[in-house]
Amino acid sequence: MDAAEFRRRGKEMVDFVADYLENIEHRRVYPDVEPGYLRSMIPSEAPLEPESYEDVLKDVDRVIMPGITHWQSPHFHAYFPSASSYPALLADMLCGGLGCIGFTWAASPACTELETVMLDWLGKMLQLPEDFLAGTKGQGGGVIQGTASEATLMALLAARCKAVKCVHESDPQRSEADIISKLIAYTSEEAHSSVERAGLIGGVGIRMVATDEHFSVRAETLEKMVAEDKAAGFIPFFFCATLGTTPSCAFDKITELGPLCNAENIWMHIDAAYAGSSFICPEFRPLLDGVEFADSFNFNPHKWLLVNFDCSAMWVKKRTDLIGAFKLDPVYLKYDNQESGMFRSLKLWFVFRMYGQSGLQAYIRKHVELAKVFETMVKKDKRFEICAEVVLGLVCFRLKGSDELNEALLKEMTHLGRIHLVPCKLRGRFVLRFAVCGRTTELRHVQEAWTHITELSSELLLKKRNEA
Amino acid sequence: MDAAEFRRRGKEMVDFVADYLENIEHRRVYPDVEPGYLRSMIPSEAPLEPESYEDVLKDVDRVIMPGITHWQSPHFHAYFPSASSYPALLADMLCGGLGCIGFTWAASPACTELETVMLDWLGKMLQLPEDFLAGTKGQGGGVIQGTASEATLMALLAARCKAVKCVHESDPQRSEADIISKLIAYTSEEAHSSVERAGLIGGVGIRMVATDEHFSVRAETLEKMVAEDKAAGFIPFFFCATLGTTPSCAFDKITELGPLCNAENIWMHIDAAYAGSSFICPEFRPLLDGVEFADSFNFNPHKWLLVNFDCSAMWVKKRTDLIGAFKLDPVYLKYDNQESGMFRSLKLWFVFRMYGQSGLQAYIRKHVELAKVFETMVKKDKRFEICAEVVLGLVCFRLKGSDELNEALLKEMTHLGRIHLVPCKLRGRFVLRFAVCGRTTELRHVQEAWTHITELSSELLLKKRNEA
Ligand SMILES: Cc1ncc(COP(=O)(O)O)c(C=O)c1O
Ligand SMILES: Cc1ncc(COP(=O)(O)O)c(C=O)c1O
Numbered sequence: 001m002d003a004a005e006f007r008r009r010g011k012e013m014v015d016f017v018a019d020y021l022e023n024i025e026h027r028r029v030y031p032d033v034e035p036g037y038l039r040s041m042i043p044s045e046a047p048l049e050p051e052s053y054e055d056v057l058k059d060v061d062r063v064i065m066p067g068i069t070h071w072q073s074p075h076f077h078a079y080f081p082s083a084s085s086y087p088a089l090l091a092d093m094l095c096g097g098l099g100c101i102g103f104t105w106a107a108s109p110a111c112t113e114l115e116t117v118m119l120d121w122l123g124k125m126l127q128l129p130e131d132f133l134a135g136t137k138g139q140g141g142g143v144i145q146g147t148a149s150e151a152t153l154m155a156l157l158a159a160r161c162k163a164v165k166c167v168h169e170s171d172p173q174r175s176e177a178d179i180i181s182k183l184i185a186y187t188s189e190e191a192h193s194s195v196e197r198a199g200l201i202g203g204v205g206i207r208m209v210a211t212d213e214h215f216s217v218r219a220e221t222l223e224k225m226v227a228e229d230k231a232a233g234f235i236p237f238f239f240c241a242t243l244g245t246t247p248s249c250a251f252d253k254i255t256e257l258g259p260l261c262n263a264e265n266i267w268m269h270i271d272a273a274y275a276g277s278s279f280i281c282p283e284f285r286p287l288l289d290g291v292e293f294a295d296s297f298n299f300n301p302h303k304w305l306l307v308n309f310d311c312s313a314m315w316v317k318k319r320t321d322l323i324g325a326f327k328l329d330p331v332y333l334k335y336d337n338q339e340s341g342m343f344r345s346l347k348l349w350f351v352f353r354m355y356g357q358s359g360l361q362a363y364i365r366k367h368v369e370l371a372k373v374f375e376t377m378v379k380k381d382k383r384f385e386i387c388a389e390v391v392l393g394l395v396c397f398r399l400k401g402s403d404e405l406n407e408a409l410l411k412e413m414t415h416l417g418r419i420h421l422v423p424c425k426l427r428g429r430f431v432l433r434f435a436v437c438g439r440t441t442e443l444r445h446v447q448e449a450w451t452h453i454t455e456l457s458s459e460l461l462l463k464k465r466n467e468a
Numbered sequence: 469m470d471a472a473e474f475r476r477r478g479k480e481m482v483d484f485v486a487d488y489l490e491n492i493e494h495r496r497v498y499p500d501v502e503p504g505y506l507r508s509m510i511p512s513e514a515p516l517e518p519e520s521y522e523d524v525l526k527d528v529d530r531v532i533m534p535g536i537t538h539w540q541s542p543h544f545h546a547y548f549p550s551a552s553s554y555p556a557l558l559a560d561m562l563c564g565g566l567g568c569i570g571f572t573w574a575a576s577p578a579c580t581e582l583e584t585v586m587l588d589w590l591g592k593m594l595q596l597p598e599d600f601l602a603g604t605k606g607q608g609g610g611v612i613q614g615t616a617s618e619a620t621l622m623a624l625l626a627a628r629c630k631a632v633k634c635v636h637e638s639d640p641q642r643s644e645a646d647i648i649s650k651l652i653a654y655t656s657e658e659a660h661s662s663v664e665r666a667g668l669i670g671g672v673g674i675r676m677v678a679t680d681e682h683f684s685v686r687a688e689t690l691e692k693m694v695a696e697d698k699a700a701g702f703i704p705f706f707f708c709a710t711l712g713t714t715p716s717c718a719f720d721k722i723t724e725l726g727p728l729c730n731a732e733n734i735w736m737h738i739d740a741a742y743a744g745s746s747f748i749c750p751e752f753r754p755l756l757d758g759v760e761f762a763d764s765f766n767f768n769p770h771k772w773l774l775v776n777f778d779c780s781a782m783w784v785k786k787r788t789d790l791i792g793a794f795k796l797d798p799v800y801l802k803y804d805n806q807e808s809g810m811f812r813s814l815k816l817w818f819v820f821r822m823y824g825q826s827g828l829q830a831y832i833r834k835h836v837e838l839a840k841v842f843e844t845m846v847k848k849d850k851r852f853e854i855c856a857e858v859v860l861g862l863v864c865f866r867l868k869g870s871d872e873l874n875e876a877l878l879k880e881m882t883h884l885g886r887i888h889l890v891p892c893k894l895r896g897r898f899v900l901r902f903a904v905c906g907r908t909t910e911l912r913h914v915q916e917a918w919t920h921i922t923e924l925s926s927e928l929l930l931k932k933r934n935e936a
Contacts, residue, residue: 001553001554001555003486003489003490003554005554006482006485006486006554006557007483007486009554009558010482010557010561011479011482013558013565014474014475014478014479014481014482014561015475016565017474017478018474018475018478020565021471031578035577035581036581037577038577038578038582039581039584039603042585044588045589045592046589046590046592046593046820046821046824046825047821047825048824049824049827050821050824050826050827051822053555055821056817056818056821060562063578063582064578064582064814065578066578067578067579068568068577068578068579069568069574069577070568071566071568071569071576072566072568079575082568082569084564086470086471086473086478087469087521089474089478089561089564089565090474090477090478090481092560092564093482093485093560093561093564094485096485096557096560096561097481097485097488097489097557098539098540099539099540099776099777100536105503106537107537107547108536108537108539109501109503109506109536109537110499110531110532110533110534110535110536111535111536113503113504113505113506113507114531114532116507117506117507117510121512121514122514124513124514125514135507135512146614157669177645178649180645180649180671181643181645181649201625201669202669202671203645203671308567309567309569309810310810342778349524350524352515353518353519353523353524354469354518354519354521354524356514356515356516356517356519357514357516358516358517358518359517
């Protein structure tokens with residue numbers, strides 16, 4: 001394929017993508033295929049000679065499309081949103097065309113420099129304390145990671161380095177391996193599994209902290225655990241707070257946890273993967289109060305800020321903490337750099353400028369309002385209950401009754417494929433999660449979804465009554 | 469920006485990218501900017517209201533382009549190639565448009581299924597032993613990682629898990645932390661820094677193995693180290709072999725190292741980040757002989773197989789090793805899944821089909837031939853010496869004389885920005901690396917590069933003589 005053909009095919013692909021997104025709501029949101037469906041539909045080996053582009057595109061329709069879960073559909077209410085917008089798509093095209101890798105400054109100066117400035121822009125939008133920004137007298141700064149999971153791992157490793165160094169200074173006899181074997185990290189029982197994983201990778205102990213009735217970690221609970229662990233000879237060194245938990249979008253009380261961590265010399269990392277985007281709105285910014293106590297903070301613009309996957313924004317308050325720790329091991333630093341291999345800051349730049357802060361705020365507000373509408377409808381129907389406070393774009397609810405009943409409801413929904421939700425467990429109970437995800441989700445989609453859910457529920461309850 | 473505007477802007481962007489790539493060779497390959505150049509060129513905060521797309525595009529030309537190192541230029545001979553091709557760009561556009569995340573099967577069935585089949589296609593192209601493939605009776609299979617560094621880390625963690633389990637079985641008293649503190653990993657002194665980093669992250673000891681006169685690790689050397697470490701109470705558990713080292717594209721002798729690792733119960737991982745792509749050619753496939761002894765193998769289609777960044781292909785021989793180890797920790801498994809968040813297999817599919825195996829082989833062969841041409845020219849000029857055997861697309865060479873002389877030559881080259889090379893150290897000496905990188909690099913570019921280098925060298929040598 002030469003440049004001339006690329007011009008033609010590229011323009012066709014732009015139309016293909018635009019057509020797809022304009023008509024996405026008419027597709028079944030959840031695919032109707034069985035595991036293993038694909039293998040028998042294509043050859044078992046790569047062709048020896050080139051095939052035509054027409055043949056490849058035909059197979060996209062024949063093989064790929066039937067197996068796609070349509071994340072960008074306004075009927076998609078599963079997980080959390082995976083952001084997408086036209087400006088971000090354009091930036092990604094540019095990024096692919098440039099095909100440059102920014103693993104050091106020299107490898108692509110614009111890449112690394114735009115990243116630092118974009119994270120300052122974003123940090124200011126969130127009203128992060130000045131210490132987190134790079135272009136100030138402070139000692140902080142931001143980097144783009146691929147995912148929140150990577151950011152959590154980086155934070156835990158930085159904290160591990162710092163803790164080892166710190167203990168080592170007061171007790172030079174003690175080996176690094178011995179210190180690491182005593183380190184304890186903490187996170188909410190409601191935290192994303194990536195936190196536990198980071199602990200396993202880092203080879204440190206990890207304890208799950210129980211939450212209060214709002215699914216929030218409280219300082220009192222953590223304080224007790226820390227005291228017990230210290231008494232038993234362990235070294236508490238890391239706490240990963242969650243703002244906006246995966247199951248129910250709950251918020252750990254960082255205004256009380258922060259001072260505790262600071263006093264105990266525990267690195268506090270904040271994982272706000274989903275909720276973080278909302279902090280650009282003044283009315284939601286109080287949810288971030290307490291960030292001034294944190295050592296590092298992270299959220300995913302690729303979830304809710306109209307920036308396509310992947311793009312996770314991470315800030316550290318004191319680069320000295322990070323760099324100081326990493327200077328012992330210069331190879332770490334390269335890891336950090338290499339993570340920003342792609343020119344991800346381009347899509348932030350395009351999105352921030354084409355939407356403006358006001359456009360982004362309006363987008364967040366619309367999603368939260370739609371969630372409130374859904375919540376109101378659930379509350380009006382006495383057969384249902386709300387299972388967690390609705391703070392942002394997620395509603396946790398269930399049919400009053402058994403887990404089996406709710407499982408049956410979800411199974412039928414998934415089977416029909418008109419809307420897509422995933423469940424969670426809250427206090428051991430099976431709960432349905434309704435997340436407002438799509439860029440094009442409107443009031444009518446939310447109303448239709450609720451009508452669909454109530455109709456299925458009526459059928460199910462009737463069937464159950466008839467069986468009884 | 470609505471779909472209609474995206475159609476228009478997207479088509480303009482296709483032309484922008486095509487124009488860029490068609491005219492790239494007329495640009496200065498290495499940018500002429502100073503660190504920090506960008507910050508003062510753009511506002512210090514995101515705009516409150518949306519800006520026009522024209523303004524954004526103008527700034528791409530004004531702010532970004534002057535700071536780009538043009539990796540896709542035929543004058544780019546630094547590092548190793550970062551692949552790019554039109555079919556891969558089209559696949560990436562599609563992937564962005566779909567905007568789906570495949571972290572589990574249900575999250576996007578086509579995503580995970582195409583990935584497994586594409587890695588079978590690719591494995592067959594490399595003639596990997598059947599045990600590495602998923603669609604056979606064997607127990608192996610492939611996954612796509614972002615980078616080789618991630619693949620190495622995954623392999624080391626899997627090996628760590630397996631080793632801990634194994635020691636624990638024979639000695640149930642011993643704690644996991646104690647076992648980990650005794651684990652030793654090995655890799656070549658010429659290995660990529662990501663291997664040492666993986667060791668540091670995993671909290672295990674890591675030893676650098678000395679290489680022979682061809683910069684290859686030999687079994688004899690490793691055997692001695694393993695024996696010494698065992699005698700001292702350590703537990704050798706992991707060896708990362710390199711096929712195609714970063715400095716000089718040297719090859720560890722895996723035919724002798726493999727049996728040693730198997731006998732010592734050491735997990736052998738093969739990192740063939742760059743060289744791996746060449747193994748699709750029968751004449752280079754012998755370089756991979758010995759892979760049958762490996763537990764895992766990895767290379768980067770994003771380096772030399774026309775697939776845009778990022779895409780690193782990893783196979784394990786026994787999923788049971790991996791899954792068996794990970795079943796203890798189900799959260800690990802999620803990590804593994806989550807790594808394939810993006811629909812990266814699409815670009816493999818597009819590239820394999822649009823080039824065919826024959827087209828890909830021809831592409832590899834052309835690069836190797838160009839490197840041979842360069843080598844021949846270097847050898848003919850008695851002022852220069854070749855510093856390592858030229859096996860694939862990389863030539864290590866230097867002016868006979870001091871490191872300072874060669875440093876001055878490279879500095880002048882970088883300053884002029886007509887071609888771009890980076891150096892390496894071989895046996896402590898400063899050496900220039902000439903890598904054939906561009907998709908559009910032709911004989912004339914290589915000849916021009918050599919003319920440029922010899923002219924600069926003549927000037928430099930003359931100046932030196934005059935100074936003396
Ligand atoms: C609170 C939280 N943290 C982390 C993650 C994982 O994000 P990523 O896929 O970017 O690693 C999620 C995903 O939903 C999340 O909700
Ligand atoms: C031998 C080798 N391994 C690993 C890497 C790192 O690759 P990645 O950037 O995909 O992690 C390189 C990069 O040049 C390499 O040459």
